[in-house]
Amino acid sequence: MHPTSKTYDVCIVGSGAGGGMAAYALTKAGADVVVLEAGQPWDNTKDSAMLEWPYESPRRGASTPERPFGEFDACIGGWEIPGEPYTRAPGTEFSWWRARMVGGRTNHWGRISLRFGPYDFRRKSRDGLGDDWPIVYEDVAPYYDEVDRLIGVFGSKETLPNEPNGLFLPPPRPRCHELLVKQAADTLHVTCIPARLSILTRPLNGRAACHYCGQCNRGCRVNANFTSTNVLIAPALATGKLTLVTNAMVREVTIDRTGRATGVTYVDKATGADVGVRARVVVLAASACESARLLLNSKSTLFPNGLANSSGVVGRYITDTTGTDVSGFIPKMMDHVPHNHDGVGGMHLYMPWWLDNAKLGFPRGYHIEVWGGTHLPTYGFLGGIHRYPAGGGYGKQLKEDYRRYYGASIGFSGRGEMIPNDDSYCELDPAAVDRWGIPVLRFHWKWSEHELRQVKHMQETFRALIAAMGGEVFAPMPTREQGYGIAAGGTIIHELGGVRMGDDPKSSVVNRWCQAHDCKNLFVADGGPFVSQADKNPTWTILALAMRTCDYITEQMKKGAL
Numbered sequence: 001m002h003p004t005s006k007t008y009d010v011c012i013v014g015s016g017a018g019g020g021m022a023a024y025a026l027t028k029a030g031a032d033v034v035v036l037e038a039g040q041p042w043d044n045t046k047d048s049a050m051l052e053w054p055y056e057s058p059r060r061g062a063s064t065p066e067r068p069f070g071e072f073d074a075c076i077g078g079w080e081i082p083g084e085p086y087t088r089a090p091g092t093e094f095s096w097w098r099a100r101m102v103g104g105r106t107n108h109w110g111r112i113s114l115r116f117g118p119y120d121f122r123r124k125s126r127d128g129l130g131d132d133w134p135i136v137y138e139d140v141a142p143y144y145d146e147v148d149r150l151i152g153v154f155g156s157k158e159t160l161p162n163e164p165n166g167l168f169l170p171p172p173r174p175r176c177h178e179l180l181v182k183q184a185a186d187t188l189h190v191t192c193i194p195a196r197l198s199i200l201t202r203p204l205n206g207r208a209a210c211h212y213c214g215q216c217n218r219g220c221r222v223n224a225n226f227t228s229t230n231v232l233i234a235p236a237l238a239t240g241k242l243t244l245v246t247n248a249m250v251r252e253v254t255i256d257r258t259g260r261a262t263g264v265t266y267v268d269k270a271t272g273a274d275v276g277v278r279a280r281v282v283v284l285a286a287s288a289c290e291s292a293r294l295l296l297n298s299k300s301t302l303f304p305n306g307l308a309n310s311s312g313v314v315g316r317y318i319t320d321t322t323g324t325d326v327s328g329f330i331p332k333m334m335d336h337v338p339h340n341h342d343g344v345g346g347m348h349l350y351m352p353w354w355l356d357n358a359k360l361g362f363p364r365g366y367h368i369e370v371w372g373g374t375h376l377p378t379y380g381f382l383g384g385i386h387r388y389p390a391g392g393g394y395g396k397q398l399k400e401d402y403r404r405y406y407g408a409s410i411g412f413s414g415r416g417e418m419i420p421n422d423d424s425y426c427e428l429d430p431a432a433v434d435r436w437g438i439p440v441l442r443f444h445w446k447w448s449e450h451e452l453r454q455v456k457h458m459q460e461t462f463r464a465l466i467a468a469m470g471g472e473v474f475a476p477m478p479t480r481e482q483g484y485g486i487a488a489g490g491t492i493i494h495e496l497g498g499v500r501m502g503d504d505p506k507s508s509v510v511n512r513w514c515q516a517h518d519c520k521n522l523f524v525a526d527g528g529p530f531v532s533q534a535d536k537n538p539t540w541t542i543l544a545l546a547m548r549t550c551d552y553i554t555e556q557m558k559k560g561a562l
């Protein structure tokens with residue numbers, strides 16, 4: 001191994017949402033920081049395919065092995081990464097989506113930016129299931145405000161009990177298909193409000209406002225949407241206090257004889273050499289499950305079960321958002337008059353949880369995401385013309401059908417709260433290793449009856465919404481045997497937990513500051529410390545908690561306590 005001579009103040013593993021925020025907050029506070037990122041460099045302003053037409057590529061935008069969401073997508077990664085396997089216990093359906101680039105998954109994400117509400121930190125107190133967080137909404141609220149000011153989020157001020165307002169930029173107006181959705185939602189008394197997305201509708205902090213090209217997933221050349229890469233890492237680099245090392249696959253956290261973290265070792269992917277980095281503080285932000293893997297792989301005589309794992313809880317209680325989709329054909333959207341459909345690269349509407357679980361057969365709620373309308377056609381658009389009445393055929397008729405049906409479909413996705421359970425966890429596979437010989441994760445997964453009932457409710461609601469729009473659903477209601485169409489674990493790409501936060505070192509890995517109970521100069525700044533999932537997408541909370549953790553690190557370093 002080649003140790004680096006320098007000792008940094010802080011070594012951060014990963015440069016996604018959590019790692020990017022940690023790098024930003026700590027360098028702004030004056031710390032000398034190194035970020036180790038397993039993926040390759042990326043700069044939206046130069047590398048994005050934001051303005052390319054599908055016809056400019058012979059693939060017409062179809063996916064490639066390293067870009068499963070399409071060749072123009074910004075995010076390099078996928079369900080399977082060559083040389084970096086993971087395994088599943090027999091009977092487990094779980095897929096793990098990983099990014100491998102600066103900025104991590106924030107190069108693609110949907111930018112739905114929701115605060116967890118007061119109830120979300122106190123679920124066990126409300127319904128007896130799962131666990132409460134050791135912190136409450138008020139502990140995180142000032143950091144949510146700071147994230148809103150720094151990154152920017154649009155939305156509307158509402159008076160909903162568990163959907164806290166942010167410091168919102170004005171939301172964009174609903175598009176044609178969204179106006180129809182709003183009508184249907186009002187008819188069925190489903191709460192339907194403007195979406196909350198981290199896309200600038202006004203210039204902010206030197207970044208331009210969105211010009212509504214609708215291509216957010218390709219990366220924004222003008223930085224009007226949020227990526228860790230250009231909104232957090234770039235300004236951190238500009239402080240002169242950040243060293244960013246790409247293609248650096250961290251193997252383990254190193255410790256001294258007293259059990260203090262001394263830094264990490266990583267594999268330089270270009271040469272295959274092992275390199276050591278020394279730091280006074282280590283922050284893991286490699287994504288929830290990967291941070292659990294790093295802890296489990298950091299075995300020593302002092303910590304034979306892995307670092308920070310005296311509780312045995314590392315890897316336990318992982319969750320993903322529950323999800324299912326329904327889409328349909330809306331005849332009144334056929335043969336539409338060409339009109340301005342400009343908008344952001346995401347939905348303009350949002351349907352937060354609107355019902356009382358005490359009156360339903362399942363605990364915890366879900367929100368509804370909307371898609372459809374006339375977006376830039378690409379490979380496979382319309383999802384198969386044969387699904388439409390009289391659709392299909394050849395030549396002139398086929399072209400006419402495409403024109404008639406283009407934009408005449410709508411879809412709803414449910415995104416709900418899973419309750420952590422004993423059967424959903426990850427551990428080190430006893431045999432499998434990656435291309436560098438590092439043991440890989442084996443996943444175990446089980447949905448409970450709670451999630452199945454919730455997803456059944458989603459299916460019924462989306463079908464009712466499509467019926468209220470005068471539409472026809474494309475596929476029949478999935479049966480109980482088909483799990484009511486529940487998406488497999490991990491496939492909503494909101495995996496959380498595994499490095500759980502708590503006040504009791506016997507049942508949690510990190511404390512309320514995301515600091516390891518067993519190793520006080522070791523912190524986790526991704527989704528690993530989450531105690532529960534909430535019916536919200538997690539990234540705004542990852543960002544707020546990472547900022548809060550870094551304030552604590554800065555304060556403790558100033559006191560000489562780390």
Ligand SMILES: Cc1cc2nc3c(=O)[nH]c(=O)nc-3n(C[C@H](O)[C@H](O)[C@H](O)COP(=O)(O)OP(=O)(O)OC[C@H]3O[C@@H](n4cnc5c(N)ncnc54)[C@H](O)[C@@H]3O)c2cc1C
Pocket residue numbers: 013014015016017018019036037038039097098099100101102103104105106108109110111112113114248249250251285286287288290294493494525526527537538539540542
């Ligand atoms: C298609 C898609 C849509 C999404 N939509 C939304 C949404 O609308 N709203 C929302 O809130 N969330 C959404 N998400 C989830 C969101 O992207 C994640 O919650 C968020 O990016 C997690 O941040 P993170 O820092 O934990 O991990 P990541 O962003 O995944 O970053 C982790 C980084 O660590 C690096 N790394 C991993 N292992 C190592 C190692 N051993 N050594 C060094 N580096 C390592 C990785 O290469 C990666 O760059 C979406 C995700 C996807 C993929």
Ligand code: SF4
Pocket residue numbers: 050199200209210211212213214215216217219220221222223224225343344345
């Ligand atoms: S829709 Fe707006 S934020 Fe998204 S890529 Fe286009 S200009 Fe950027």
